[in-house]
Amino acid sequence: MPPAVLAWALLLGVLAPLPALPQPQPQPQQRRRVQEKEATFDRTYSDWVDADLLNIYAFNHTVLRNRTEGVRVSVNVLSDHKDLPVLFVVRQKEAVVSFQVPLILRGLYQRKYAYQEVSRTLCQPQSKAEVETQHFYVDVSTLSLNASYQLRVTRVENFVLRTNEAFSFNATASQPQYFKYEFPEGVDSVIVKVTSAMAFPCSVISIQDILCPVYDLDNNVAFIGMYQTMTKKAAITVQKKDFPSNSFYVVVVVKTEDEACGGALPYYPLSKHTSPDEPVDQHNRQKMLEVMVSPAITSEAYVSSMLFCLGIFLSFYVLTLLIACWESCRQQKRKGLLAAMDSPSLDTGHSRSIPESFLGHVPYDTYGYGSFENGSSGSTEAASGSLGSAEVSYGYVGERSLENVAGRPRLDSLSSVEEDDYDTLADIDYDKNVIRTKQYLCVADLARKDKRVLRKKYQIYFWNIATIAVFYALPVIQxxxxxxxVVNVTGNQDICYYNFLCAHPLGNLSAFNNILSNLGYVLLGLLFLLIILQREINYNRALMRNDTHALECGIPKHFGLFYAMGTALMMEGLLSACYHVCPNYTNFQFDTSFMYMIAGLCMLKLYQKRHPDINASAYSAYACLAVVIFFSVVGVVFGKGNMAFWIVFSVIHIVATLLLSTQLYYMGRWKLDSGILRRILHVLYTDCVRQCSGPMYVDRMVLLVMGNIINWSLAAYGLIVHPNDFASYLLAIGICNLLLYFAFYIIMKLRSGERIKLIPLLCIIGTSVVWGFALFFFFQGLSTWQKTPAESREHNRDCILLDFFDDHDIWHFLSSIAMFGSFLVLLTLDDDLDCVQRDKIYVF
Structure with a gap:
C-alpha cells in the first residue's frame, strides 16, 4: 500500500466517531410540598413536618421609628429524632436566623448537650420611615419521616431598658435573652449591672452593637462586643462614643457548663447502650437575673477627683516646707542665744548612766568576747592588755570634756580603741574579733571604717535600685x-480582675481610678528624696566647717539607703499603677516586688544605724531580695496544694532564720565551713554543760529567740494551712520581722536612757493610726485573682469616695502616707543623739 494511502487511512480511523456510551436514565424528581400559612402573634401552632413537607409561616407587624419592640420565636419539638433534627429558618429584613432542634451545644472537652426547647429573639433593624410594616417568615423543614412541633411568636415586653429601672427575666442555654438600651441626651457613659441570687448556672453578659445577627448562643457570644462571665454579679461600663447608633444590646446567655465560673463539670453516667458521643439532655439550667442600666460619672467628676488626689499629696509638700521653716527659725534663735551667752556648749541632754535594768551588774572585765570563728565562749575568755584595764565611762559630752572634744583627742574609755593599742599589720583581724565581740558595744566600735569608703558603699544601694527600676519598669509598661x-480589641473582660462596679475608664484605660490613686507613692517618694537631699547638703556643709557634732557625735550619717528607700517608694507607685492597668494572675509580681524591697531596705537601715561598719553590701542585699521574689513567683505558680513545695520552703525559711540569727548574734564573726558543727558543740559544751552560764549577749539573744519563734510559727502556719495568696504570705513574713525589730529598737532605745523627740514621736503615733485604717481597707478584698473572674466579681463593691474611688484606692492613699511616715520615723528616730559622742551611744 502506498504511504500516502496508508496515511489517509490512519487519519480517517482517528477521526471516526466513537461508539455512543449508554446515557443515564432520568430519575423521577421527588417534589416537596410547600405549605404556607398566614400566622399571627401570641398563638401556639402545633403542627408536624416530614421530609416531603415544608411549612412556611408568614408574619407581619408594624414598626414605629420612635418605638422599638422585640419579637421572640419559641419552638418545642415533641418528636425524639436526634439524628434527624428539625430545622427552623427565620427570614427577615437584613437578617436570616437559623437553628435546629434539638439544639446541640458543645462544652468543655467537646461534650455535647441537646435542648428540645429553643427560644430566640429577632434583631430589630432600624426603621427610616415613621411607620413601616415589616414581614418575616419562619420556615420549618426536616429529613425525618414525621416530626411534631410547637411554634409560638410573641412580642417582647420591656425590650428597651430604661435608665435606673431594674428589669427581671429568666434565661437558659437554649433560650438566651437580650435587650436594647438607648443613650439618653446628655449621658455619655453608663454602667450595665446584672445581678442574680443564684451563683450557678454560669452565665455570660455581652454588650453588642445594634447589628444583625445578634450573637446570643454559648458558642458564639464571644465573637463581638464586650463580655464577662457571671455568677452573682456582673458590671460593664459602656461609653457612648463606642456605639455610632447611640444604642446597644445587652445579651445574657447561660452557659452549658459551670467550669468557667469555678463550678464543677457535670457528671452524667452513661448506660451500656449509650454512646459517649451522644448528646446529653440538660434540664433545670434556668437562671433568674436582674439588669439595670445607670449613668456613669461625668467628666466633671474626673476633674474633681484628680484635683482631690493632687491636693492631698501636695499638702504634704506645704506642710514639710512649713516645718522646715519653723525648724530653721528655731535653730537661728538657738544660735543667737548661744552667741549672746558666749557659751558654745553642746546639748547636755540627760544623764547617760547605764540603767541597772539594762546592764544589770557590769563586771570589771566587760570585754569578754565569744565567736564561732575561734571556737571559744565569751564566758570563759577575755581580751588582755589595755582593753580590760579601765572602767566604763558613760555620759553626754558636757563642759567637762568640751576642751578635749575641741582638741579632738578620743575620750579614754573602753568603748574606743586607739590605733596604737594594736599592731595594724599582723593582729588587725584579731582586733576586729575583740572589738565586735565585746559584751557591751558602742557605735564608735562599729563606726571605725573610713567615712568616704562607707559613703560609696551605701551609695551603691541607690544606684543599684535605680538600675533595677529602669530595667524592670520598661518591659512591665510594655x-x-x-x-x-488585648482587652480592648477582643472585648474579653475576664482577662483583668477589676472592681467593675467602680472602674472608671479614661481613654484606653479601663480602670483609671485605680491608676490615679497610686500617685501618692510617687509624689511622697519624691518628697522623701528631697528631704534626704536637704539633710545631706546640711551635713556636708557641717563637715566642710569641721563641725564637732557632725564629726564626732550622733549616729553616723549615711544617706544611700534612704535614697534607695525613696526610689523604691516611687517605683512601688509606678509598678502598682502598671499592675492595676490589668490586674491578673500573670503580673501580680509587679505590685509586690518593690514591697519586698521596701521591707528589706527598712530593716537594713534600722540595723545600719548602730552597725554602720558591718551592714550588708548592696550586692548581697539585692541578691537576697531577688531570691525572695523568685520564691514569690514559684509559690504563686506551683504552691497551691503542693505539699512538696511547702516542705522545701519551710525548711529553707527555718534554715535562713537560723543563719541570720547567728550572723546577728556574733556580729558576723563566725564562719560557715566544715568545722561549724565542731564549734557549735564546743560552745554548747562550754556554756551549757561545763559551767551552765547564761548567754553573753542577753538583749540580742532575747530579740533572736523571739524572731525565731515568730518565723518558725509562720513556717508551720504555711506548712499546715497552705495560704492561697502566697505573695501576701511572704510579704507578711517580712513585715512581721520588720515590726519585731523596730519594736525591739524602740524598747532598747528607751532602756538605754535615750529619748524620742517630738517630731518622731508624732510620726510614730500618726503612722500607726494610718496603718491601722489602711489595713482595714486592704482586707476588704474587692477582687482576687486566686479565683475565677466570675467569682472575683462577687466581691465587687460600689465606689465609696467621691463616687470615683473604691476601698482599694483608699488603701493606696493611706498606705502611701503610712510608708512615707514610716520613712520619716527611721530618718528622725535618733535625732536626740546628734549631740552625743558615738562612744557613748550603745549598740543593740
Whole structure:
C-alpha cells in the first residue's frame, strides 16, 4: 500500500466517531410540598413536618421609628429524632436566623448537650420611615419521616431598658435573652449591672452593637462586643462614643457548663447502650437575673477627683516646707542665744548612766568576747592588755570634756580603741574579733571604717535600685499596654480582675481610678528624696566647717539607703499603677516586688544605724531580695496544694532564720565551713554543760529567740494551712520581722536612757493610726485573682469616695502616707543623739 494511502487511512480511523456510551436514565424528581400559612402573634401552632413537607409561616407587624419592640420565636419539638433534627429558618429584613432542634451545644472537652426547647429573639433593624410594616417568615423543614412541633411568636415586653429601672427575666442555654438600651441626651457613659441570687448556672453578659445577627448562643457570644462571665454579679461600663447608633444590646446567655465560673463539670453516667458521643439532655439550667442600666460619672467628676488626689499629696509638700521653716527659725534663735551667752556648749541632754535594768551588774572585765570563728565562749575568755584595764565611762559630752572634744583627742574609755593599742599589720583581724565581740558595744566600735569608703558603699544601694527600676519598669509598661490592647480589641473582660462596679475608664484605660490613686507613692517618694537631699547638703556643709557634732557625735550619717528607700517608694507607685492597668494572675509580681524591697531596705537601715561598719553590701542585699521574689513567683505558680513545695520552703525559711540569727548574734564573726558543727558543740559544751552560764549577749539573744519563734510559727502556719495568696504570705513574713525589730529598737532605745523627740514621736503615733485604717481597707478584698473572674466579681463593691474611688484606692492613699511616715520615723528616730559622742551611744 502506498504511504500516502496508508496515511489517509490512519487519519480517517482517528477521526471516526466513537461508539455512543449508554446515557443515564432520568430519575423521577421527588417534589416537596410547600405549605404556607398566614400566622399571627401570641398563638401556639402545633403542627408536624416530614421530609416531603415544608411549612412556611408568614408574619407581619408594624414598626414605629420612635418605638422599638422585640419579637421572640419559641419552638418545642415533641418528636425524639436526634439524628434527624428539625430545622427552623427565620427570614427577615437584613437578617436570616437559623437553628435546629434539638439544639446541640458543645462544652468543655467537646461534650455535647441537646435542648428540645429553643427560644430566640429577632434583631430589630432600624426603621427610616415613621411607620413601616415589616414581614418575616419562619420556615420549618426536616429529613425525618414525621416530626411534631410547637411554634409560638410573641412580642417582647420591656425590650428597651430604661435608665435606673431594674428589669427581671429568666434565661437558659437554649433560650438566651437580650435587650436594647438607648443613650439618653446628655449621658455619655453608663454602667450595665446584672445581678442574680443564684451563683450557678454560669452565665455570660455581652454588650453588642445594634447589628444583625445578634450573637446570643454559648458558642458564639464571644465573637463581638464586650463580655464577662457571671455568677452573682456582673458590671460593664459602656461609653457612648463606642456605639455610632447611640444604642446597644445587652445579651445574657447561660452557659452549658459551670467550669468557667469555678463550678464543677457535670457528671452524667452513661448506660451500656449509650454512646459517649451522644448528646446529653440538660434540664433545670434556668437562671433568674436582674439588669439595670445607670449613668456613669461625668467628666466633671474626673476633674474633681484628680484635683482631690493632687491636693492631698501636695499638702504634704506645704506642710514639710512649713516645718522646715519653723525648724530653721528655731535653730537661728538657738544660735543667737548661744552667741549672746558666749557659751558654745553642746546639748547636755540627760544623764547617760547605764540603767541597772539594762546592764544589770557590769563586771570589771566587760570585754569578754565569744565567736564561732575561734571556737571559744565569751564566758570563759577575755581580751588582755589595755582593753580590760579601765572602767566604763558613760555620759553626754558636757563642759567637762568640751576642751578635749575641741582638741579632738578620743575620750579614754573602753568603748574606743586607739590605733596604737594594736599592731595594724599582723593582729588587725584579731582586733576586729575583740572589738565586735565585746559584751557591751558602742557605735564608735562599729563606726571605725573610713567615712568616704562607707559613703560609696551605701551609695551603691541607690544606684543599684535605680538600675533595677529602669530595667524592670520598661518591659512591665510594655506588657501592660499589650494587656490593655488585648482587652480592648477582643472585648474579653475576664482577662483583668477589676472592681467593675467602680472602674472608671479614661481613654484606653479601663480602670483609671485605680491608676490615679497610686500617685501618692510617687509624689511622697519624691518628697522623701528631697528631704534626704536637704539633710545631706546640711551635713556636708557641717563637715566642710569641721563641725564637732557632725564629726564626732550622733549616729553616723549615711544617706544611700534612704535614697534607695525613696526610689523604691516611687517605683512601688509606678509598678502598682502598671499592675492595676490589668490586674491578673500573670503580673501580680509587679505590685509586690518593690514591697519586698521596701521591707528589706527598712530593716537594713534600722540595723545600719548602730552597725554602720558591718551592714550588708548592696550586692548581697539585692541578691537576697531577688531570691525572695523568685520564691514569690514559684509559690504563686506551683504552691497551691503542693505539699512538696511547702516542705522545701519551710525548711529553707527555718534554715535562713537560723543563719541570720547567728550572723546577728556574733556580729558576723563566725564562719560557715566544715568545722561549724565542731564549734557549735564546743560552745554548747562550754556554756551549757561545763559551767551552765547564761548567754553573753542577753538583749540580742532575747530579740533572736523571739524572731525565731515568730518565723518558725509562720513556717508551720504555711506548712499546715497552705495560704492561697502566697505573695501576701511572704510579704507578711517580712513585715512581721520588720515590726519585731523596730519594736525591739524602740524598747532598747528607751532602756538605754535615750529619748524620742517630738517630731518622731508624732510620726510614730500618726503612722500607726494610718496603718491601722489602711489595713482595714486592704482586707476588704474587692477582687482576687486566686479565683475565677466570675467569682472575683462577687466581691465587687460600689465606689465609696467621691463616687470615683473604691476601698482599694483608699488603701493606696493611706498606705502611701503610712510608708512615707514610716520613712520619716527611721530618718528622725535618733535625732536626740546628734549631740552625743558615738562612744557613748550603745549598740543593740
Amino acid at each position: 506588657l501592660v499596654i499589650t494587656y490593655q490592647t
